[in-house]
Amino acid sequence: MTVESTAARKPRRSSGKRTGTRKTPAAGQPELVQLLTPEGERVEHPDYLIDLTSDELRGLYRDMVLTRRFDGEATALQRQGELGLWASLLGQEAAQIGSGRALRDDDYVFPTYREHGVAWCRGVDPTNLLGMFRGVNHGGWDPNSNNFHLYTIVIGSQTLHGVGYAMGVAKDGADSAVIAYFGDGASSQGDVAEAFTFSAVYNAPIVFFCQNNQWAISEPTEKQTRVPLYQRAQGYGFPGVRVDGNDVLACLAVTRAALERARSGQGPMLVEAFTYRMGAHTTSDDPTRYRAEDERVEWEAKDPIQRLRTYLEKEGFADASFFAELEKESDALAKRVREAVRAMPDPEPMAMFEHIYADGHALVDEERARFAAYQASFADAEGN
């Protein structure tokens, strides 16, 4: 009902020259940029040319496989009680690896809570991601050592941080770019709209990367918008483009172009990666309550890893030994993560009082002292 009045409209082209797409869209769906079909066929797109060596292609494949394996291991660790929660990226590997590998070292990333694949590309040790899901910290890595900000749980907030950071980059005269990730659900938050506004007004070098995985917990995208999300950008004065989010090549090419655009002073751009959340929202979620199994099955056929594998094999870019080697590497990664998580100690109680302020605070000092005394009273009692 709510989409009826717009159904008659033609899919609109985004207006920036580099972002227009020419392929005929599937019925009912707007055009999206695709360079590798679900069947593993390489297709060309006039605006997004990309030429990768077989090394690079294998690299992307490896990234996706290792990310998925890590993700699966984390899910298993949650089941075993080692983690309190896990937000799986299953199905979104191409969107994350493609965009993540488009980044330069000096670019800066503002993720949501699901960008494990992007973290991987940034060189953040996967086990570091698990601290907050285990409940030993709220995000244990140093954002500046990999230019990868902490996970942000309050939906949409990080897009504004990204814009502010990008404004700073521009003030510095640097040619780095910023990328801010968010979901289809997040597109409804006022903060995201304000991020669009600020980025446009200040022409900030930022790429908004929306992973439309078609669900915000139990709500399908129709509960957030009645037109494709990439179109949102036009009304704020910058281009938007929809890319096949399960096509790692297209995600890489489009993000690269968007980052290049930002770097060269042309301002923000919105990339909507059209993908699918193959698993539950998190390990706490039960998707059988709200979505049909066939939808998942349909998307299985568009699997981002399988399509690249088909392509690699068909073209002879990778042989059996590569896949076998990767299998071993995956196992080793899983093992390392498993062991590292199990070895992750609980924080000391007194850690509660650390880093609340950079310059100290009298009340914190008082509470710390009181708590220490309280704790000591047990030690005394036990000591007696």
Place this chain on the structure above:
Amino acid sequence: MTVESTAARKPRRSSGKRTGTRKTPAAGQPELVQLLTPEGERVEHPDYLIDLTSDELRGLYRDMVLTRRFDGEATALQRQGELGLWASLLGQEAAQIGSGRALRDDDYVFPTYREHGVAWCRGVDPTNLLGMFRGVNHGGWDPNSNNFHLYTIVIGSQTLHGVGYAMGVAKDGADSAVIAYFGDGASSQGDVAEAFTFSAVYNAPIVFFCQNNQWAISEPTEKQTRVPLYQRAQGYGFPGVRVDGNDVLACLAVTRAALERARSGQGPMLVEAFTYRMGAHTTSDDPTRYRAEDERVEWEAKDPIQRLRTYLEKEGFADASFFAELEKESDALAKRVREAVRAMPDPEPMAMFEHIYADGHALVDEERARFAAYQASFADAEGN
């Protein structure tokens, strides 16, 4: 600088059939719907046909003149210390009267703090508007007696109230519509974006009426957006149109069409009335600090009242006696308002404790009693 990358774009047509505009736009400016030129010439627009009797035309003229007179009187009253503040609508009469007269009685209005002309159309007694500016209340009228909500000062909030109200209208199966006013500055608020999202998702019968008077206090519209604001709507899945906000006929016609659209189940629409704030932001403001006098002079030539007068006179729709009569009526209105304001009593101190809760609250009761006793202690002291 910030508009450079979009300057190359063609003005986009809004996609809804009824809202497209065909006139050639002035250089550098997007097309806008106009039915009466600044020179008082009646022009046609294929999508917005309107045929008014001379009675109706005179009515619109009278509304604008009386509104302006009332507004001027309020400014004077502020200067005389009778009001604490006044937010003048000078220059925006056509936008407000045009849209206000497009409403049916059963439609509901959510204004900002400047919609004195719309209030006039709704039959709200002008003196009622002055209470909050005098500081005797926060908005003294009953929203339901004229379907005109209270003024809202926190920028943008009321757009969400309007959408909620419109959702209720739809739930009731009524064919009324809702109109929510906001400014160019307000377009940056997250709440307004969320209002767009909710209205689109629920297909709510609401018209968003943005008076782009080109200033948000000292900030020109470029500080809020780099593309015309009416385009914002497209990305949310509903049409937007820019209308000459100094053309009362066009504002009437376009708002009527938008309301009709809402009523008939076609959902929200955004109308951007392109106008100009001729005066200061409020009586507290000093625009000489931030804008050039020529801009104001330029817009004086587009005065909404003068152009209708020219038209009325040229076509013989109104004679000298009409204008003389109206002059007298204006004087009478000003006198009535002046007297009413001066007679407006300060509220009783105990009024502070009224209407905080509908069902009462123990703390308020306690504070009320204590305050009454405190006040009585002076009476006693004086009594002794």
Place this chain on the structure above:
Amino acid sequence: MAIEKLSLAKAVNEALRSTMEADPKVLVMGEDVGKLGGVFRVTDGLQKDFGEDRVIDTPLAESGIIGTAIGLALRGYRPVAEIQFDGFVFPAYDQIVTQLAKMHARALGKVKLPVVIRIPYGGGIGAVEHHSESPEALFAHVAGLKVVSPSNASDAYWMMRQAVESDDPVIYFEPKRRYWDKAEVDTAAIPGPLHAARVAREGTDLTLAAYGPMVKVCLEAAAAAAEEGKSLEVVDLRSMSPIDFDTVQRSVEKTRRLVVVHEAPVFLGTGAEIAARITERCFYHLEAPVLRVGGMHAPYPPARLEDEYLPGLDRVLDSVDRALAY
């Protein structure tokens, strides 16, 4: 018989169901409240039975949820809006504080805002950041809002019914770690006033005042203290705005000592107001200063530290001992 044994979550569910049946103007809205039934299943089955028009899955935007709820209320509806977790109420804070709380007064009583905001709050479930906070003081400080929190299924049921029937905005804090605790609910009872405190256990030596999740902890502390020969009275405040100071005062006039317990940070928490006001009311009765047990002036810690952060039996009894030592 109208007596059922219900979990606290189910009791809220039943209360919503009964108000929705009684009044077609009652709506439920929020993120994932429909098919999913909310992340805690509190709205389970409601959309199936009342339809999408009355149980509304909203876009992911809390300001939008509350802002549209206000508009719906102005149109004559009685929306019950869910905020998914405590830490996600802040995007809606502006609409709550500047609009919802003030609109009745702004209109000199001409409009009413019967909006209930349900917020699962507090810690103890091992969650990630923003899912364990206790922001009640930030609402209780604001005139125009009423703030309540049940501690058990029976109160959860009746307080929700009363909240929906109230013509004022009510922030209804649900103690999420008690969602699964079951108790008997008499759905045919005649409930007491929504904002009245309740003496949950009688005692003579000291009063423990708490609400929501901490009532259970205080009852356990009182039981433990009883074994040591100390008689603690436990007052379940139930309402944080208004606070039923009369009931607390009566208790303190008897016991002469008061310890207030909440999960929220102590600094400017509701305990501060209770301490200040009860000290004023009972200045000559108090044998000890009012002591407070609560959260630290620190962000809610990672889950593995929450047992240390949250007031538990030992910390409550430590303060009891301190108060009794005066």
Place this chain on the structure above:
Amino acid sequence: MAIEKLSLAKAVNEALRSTMEADPKVLVMGEDVGKLGGVFRVTDGLQKDFGEDRVIDTPLAESGIIGTAIGLALRGYRPVAEIQFDGFVFPAYDQIVTQLAKMHARALGKVKLPVVIRIPYGGGIGAVEHHSESPEALFAHVAGLKVVSPSNASDAYWMMRQAVESDDPVIYFEPKRRYWDKAEVDTAAIPGPLHAARVAREGTDLTLAAYGPMVKVCLEAAAAAAEEGKSLEVVDLRSMSPIDFDTVQRSVEKTRRLVVVHEAPVFLGTGAEIAARITERCFYHLEAPVLRVGGMHAPYPPARLEDEYLPGLDRVLDSVDRALAY
């Protein structure tokens, strides 16, 4: 000589200017802070002298202002963000509470958030709704923020310099009705600590504790009381997070009576915390309960009622008398 007679507004302006000169990373941002110089002219002339790149007129969106200020801070800048009026901070409340306040802790100290948020606050200028509020308790309750308010031009100058130099987020509340009050500012002085209270007037019979706009009222009350032979000590708290309880305690140990005064509503206002904590610290010293004078549990009233609503000389002295009568 570095001593100038400045209005409070001008003192803030001078402090901003001097930090901007000293550190190119300091930025000023907000609505109308540029050409207009802010609605109170606090940023007057700064854009002209430092350019649009450092004095930034922002879109009309408070969440956006604070959210981007956070990003700028992460990039190494030190933004001073203006919120135009107290009542307009709430759209930014989420960014302040869930992001700005918590990010340093979330990152285990790896990032710093040197963001100052300037908020003109309080009443007394005859303004319309939302332009006269005192929301400081809503920030002081939240760990990770520091909250201060100067009462005079000299403090305004130095506290702003210190706030900008602080590596923590500081909410800097400017008492708008004192903007035009002039005082001598020694821009070459060595200031005391940002969060230390100051005894503004010595006395022996009772302590008045206040901050921001109420310090002047308390000083006037003390002067009036002196004429009646009562010696009141006035403590200017200056900081609401942290609160310098040591200074208040020292004063109360001497005077044995305390009245706390603020414009904000009494219920859960900062006075509640001061009453609770000082009662605990000075239980055997206090001859009377700590009394509080402040706003009602009501929306800030229309301007014509604000003189009744705001604590003035009479209401302060009424409470002083009540406290002395114990």
